[in-house]
Amino acid sequence: MFYNMDCIEGARKYLQDNSVDLIITDPPYGIEGDNLHKHYNRNENHVIEGYVEVPAREYPTFSQNWIQEAERVLKPGGSIYIVSGYTNLIHILNALHKTSLKEINHIIWKYNFGVYTKNKYISSHYHILFYVKPGKKHTFNTYSRFSDFEKDDEGGSLNYQDREDVWIINREYKPGKVKNKNELPLQLLLRMIQYSSNEGDLVCDFFLGSFSTAKAAIGLNRKATGFEVSKTAFDYQQEKMKEIIPGSLLNTLRTPPENRLKNRGKAIGEEEKERIKKSYKKLREEGLTKKAAIEELTAATGRGYWSLLKTIDGTTNKSSTPKESDQIQLQI
Numbered sequence: 001m002f003y004n005m006d007c008i009e010g011a012r013k014y015l016q017d018n019s020v021d022l023i024i025t026d027p028p029y030g031i032e033g034d035n036l037h038k039h040y041n042r043n044e045n046h047v048i049e050g051y052v053e054v055p056a057r058e059y060p061t062f063s064q065n066w067i068q069e070a071e072r073v074l075k076p077g078g079s080i081y082i083v084s085g086y087t088n089l090i091h092i093l094n095a096l097h098k099t100s101l102k103e104i105n106h107i108i109w110k111y112n113f114g115v116y117t118k119n120k121y122i123s124s125h126y127h128i129l130f131y132v133k134p135g136k137k138h139t140f141n142t143y144s145r146f147s148d149f150e151k152d153d154e155g156g157s158l159n160y161q162d163r164e165d166v167w168i169i170n171r172e173y174k175p176g177k178v179k180n181k182n183e184l185p186l187q188l189l190l191r192m193i194q195y196s197s198n199e200g201d202l203v204c205d206f207f208l209g210s211f212s213t214a215k216a217a218i219g220l221n222r223k224a225t226g227f228e229v230s231k232t233a234f235d236y237q238q239e240k241m242k243e244i245i246p247g248s249l250l251n252t253l254r255t256p257p258e259n260r261l262k263n264r265g266k267a268i269g270e271e272e273k274e275r276i277k278k279s280y281k282k283l284r285e286e287g288l289t290k291k292a293a294i295e296e297l298t299a300a301t302g303r304g305y306w307s308l309l310k311t312i313d314g315t316t317n318k319s320s321t322p323k324e325s326d327q328i329q330l331q332i
């Protein structure tokens, strides 16, 4: 359900405590918002009128009020991503600081079409503040987009690269199409929704604008809700939402192959620890270096390099002649 109203009033009226799994939102910037589109969209006939700005002097209180509501409606373990420029970042950070929400990442989104300036650097980034509500483990689908072993042409891990906290994602250039002047790119939204929610979860956007968050969420078979105070934008986009088919984006996603390290993160029992230590010792006696022996064990055990290193630590310096009981096959 979407509401054509102020998000603070709307959240108080329509959203229950602890009811939302994920909030992705891009509040008004508290700057000369109505001039922004002149830079981003060359033909202003294609920009939807009705972007509602918040006066700069009201920004601190406004931020506190809506962020307090966001904290209230999030489930324990629920996540929030707030997109912010640098001008009013301090007010968003101060407001977050007054809540129980915990910082997980401060992401930098680097985009193209930065506003041209002559005597200073061209600003081409936004901040994305990723916080969670304490009380339960937060959803983070680490391998939803890339498996633990997928590599690029130079041997770099694709999973690592996808989870770095600097995201280079271009704004979508839609010549001739009607748009909201600050529409977030689909690729940016997919990344946040895939990592931080599951199918069926409720995703909320306090500042819907072009409903880009809601469209991506429903396309990924999540539920969506949110608020937009501008009647023009709301009416236009509410109509467009009828075209969005639940789950229609799912088959556009890549399906990563199954992880090699299937047991990564699971606790290691005492028996398995002993087996790992013995296998490691045997591999070393066969002449493998420490690194090569552990790498061989990662494949055999489905466990990560560092947890194996921790397990075998202490056995590495024991250079005793192997007893018969140690002459086991690598069975892990």
Ligand SMILES: C[S@@+](CC[C@H](N)C(=O)[O-])C[C@H]1O[C@@H](n2cnc3c(N)ncnc32)[C@H](O)[C@@H]1O
Pocket (backbone or CB within 6 Å): 005, 006, 007, 008, 025, 026, 027, 028, 029, 050, 051, 052, 053, 054, 180, 182, 183, 184, 206, 207, 208, 209, 210, 211, 212, 213, 227, 228, 229, 230, 233
């Ligand atoms: C930066 S835009 C959001 C853009 C959106 N993420 C998108 O991809 O299209 C901020 C939106 O918040 C709306 N807005 C401003 N004040 C609001 C309020 N108090 N409650 C709800 N919406 C508000 C503006 O009209 C504008 O559409």
